[in-house]
Amino acid sequence: MTLSKPATSPRQLKPLHRVRILSLALNLPGPAAMMRLKSMGATCTKAEPPAKDGNTSGDPMSAYNPAAYDTMHAGIKVARMDLKTEEGQGALHKELARTDVLITSFRPSALEKLGLGWNVLRKRYPALSMVSIVGAPGERAEEPGHDLTYLAEAGLVPGLDLPTTLFADMSGALMSSEAVLQAVLQHKITGKSSFQEVALSDAAHWLALPRSWGLTQAKGMVGGAHAGYRVYPCKNGRGAVAALEPHFAAALCEAAGVRVGAVSSLLKPATHAAIAAFLAGKTRQQLEKLAAEKDIPLHTLAF
Structure with missing residues (x-):
């Protein structure tokens, strides 16, 4: 992007x-x-x-x-x-x-x-x-x-x-x-x-x-616990995803074909795995297009 x-x-x-x-x-x-x-x-x-x-x-x-x-x-x-x-x-x-x-x-x-x-x-x-x-x-x-x-x-x-x-x-x-x-x-x-x-x-x-507040610790919402706020590998690079707010997270999950309910479901290993699998199958170009079309905060990076 x-x-x-x-x-x-x-x-x-x-x-x-x-x-x-x-x-x-x-x-x-x-x-x-x-x-x-x-x-x-x-x-x-x-x-x-x-x-x-x-x-x-x-x-x-x-x-x-x-x-x-x-x-x-x-x-x-x-x-x-x-x-x-x-x-x-x-x-x-x-x-x-x-x-x-x-x-x-x-x-x-x-x-x-x-x-x-x-x-x-x-x-x-x-x-x-x-x-x-x-x-x-x-x-x-x-x-x-x-x-x-x-x-x-x-x-x-x-x-x-x-x-x-x-x-x-x-x-x-x-x-x-x-x-x-x-x-x-x-x-x-x-x-x-x-x-x-x-x-x-x-x-x-x-x-x-x-x-120190725990936000960026491993169990923090912006430290890797939230499936919508992580760096994932894709076919030819990486995708830095920052879909933290509910509407951004919903757009990401919809694109990935993942059903989510409460915020707690975004913390589950199964949700992480599903989004990771979806992004792994896309190229940087495909992800940039997806981000623009679905209004998802996402920036692609080289390896």
Whole structure:
């Protein structure tokens, strides 16, 4: 089933027009947040350390994946600053004097060594707000970690396979852009600046809530127990079926020739087997046509 791209509004909202944001955050969460903030109209500048080992950037992401780095930094001014030098500090504070929100991803102790702790900055720049991206909250902010460790802690790494995307980093980026919006709104309403800490471990635990509620556990309705919400093999690939609501489930069962009554019948092994047998006999093309004709949420995939 081919999904069309969402229609874009002819006039996208720009709530951060004229808001100046400076980021010291490297790798993925900070730059991904800046990408979102830029799309909301903010004027974004990123301070990067000097490049090393022949790289074109001081951000490790430029070496890990240049295409990802380029995508996240499109339309964002990148300034090279060595914050361990007097010259770099001077350039940074020149930017801070005209910045509305600062985003960082240093450990708190590293910020203090650079003279960039919140208590110092708030006195020097009363109008400046700060969003600090850390691995874990509060006293745990000094602990080492990355996306994988935060997902593991939240119970989102059930086997030996790596997660299919960087869930903690990307959800942390969204939470960071949300924190910037909160800071801007509060300043507009009260005239006061603010400090907010965004922990990637908190972002992972937020994503894990449906699992902790049992929804995505093996016996959960969207964890494999419901016959209408599963991934089934077909003749030349797979079918991701999301016929959860009664009318969708009824359409799926009717197409498969399965009689169902109450929701409980969709949890029975016999129902699972019947739908699996039906889908196994169809090609991806046949399933896409069926989904369109019967209004069934279904997306086909290659093996």
